[in-house]
Amino acid sequence: MKITKPKNTDGQTIITSNYDSRLLLKEEQTKATPLWLSISEAAKLGGVQNKTIRRAIKSNVVKYKIIKNRYLIETKTLIVYLHANTKLKNKLNNLGIGQYVAKWRNI
Numbered sequence: 001m002k003i004t005k006p007k008n009t010d011g012q013t014i015i016t017s018n019y020d021s022r023l024l025l026k027e028e029q030t031k032a033t034p035l036w037l038s039i040s041e042a043a044k045l046g047g048v049q050n051k052t053i054r055r056a057i058k059s060n061v062v063k064y065k066i067i068k069n070r071y072l073i074e075t076k077t078l079i080v081y082l083h084a085n086t087k088l089k090n091k092l093n094n095l096g097i098g099q100y101v102a103k104w105r106n107i
Contacts, residue, residue, distance in 0.1 A: 036065070036072035045075075046082045047095025056081050 039057075043050045053073065056062045061081050063074040082092045092098045 035075040037075055037078065039071055039073065042073045042075075042078050045097050046078065046088070047091040047093075047098070048082075048088065052088070053078075 037045065039050050039053045042053045046053070053062075056078075057064050057071060057073070061077075061084075063077040065072050079092075082088045082096075093101075
């Protein structure tokens with residue numbers, strides 16, 4: 001587990017995990033502001049249970065930070081994590097946000 005210094009000065013601890021370091025390089029090139037989700041929001045988006053997200057945090061597979069004793073998960077690493085496993089990918093597509101993609105494409 002690698003702990004990096006926060007980019008802003010509000011005292012947040014940002015913890016990076018075992019995902020591919022090439023993603024960090026692309027992220028730094030785009031300078032996009034990451035979207036942070038709570039555990040329950042991440043679970044709803046992915047169509048999985050809260051304990052699945054907590055398991056990902058415990059195994060350091062997703063990038064997260066702790067603010068006021070609350071975990072916040074970066075959306076980009078959450079999507080990468082959910083696509084890494086076929087079972088989780090199917091849940092994302094059938095129960096999570098993926099179920100709406102076909103509707104959005106038709107609009």
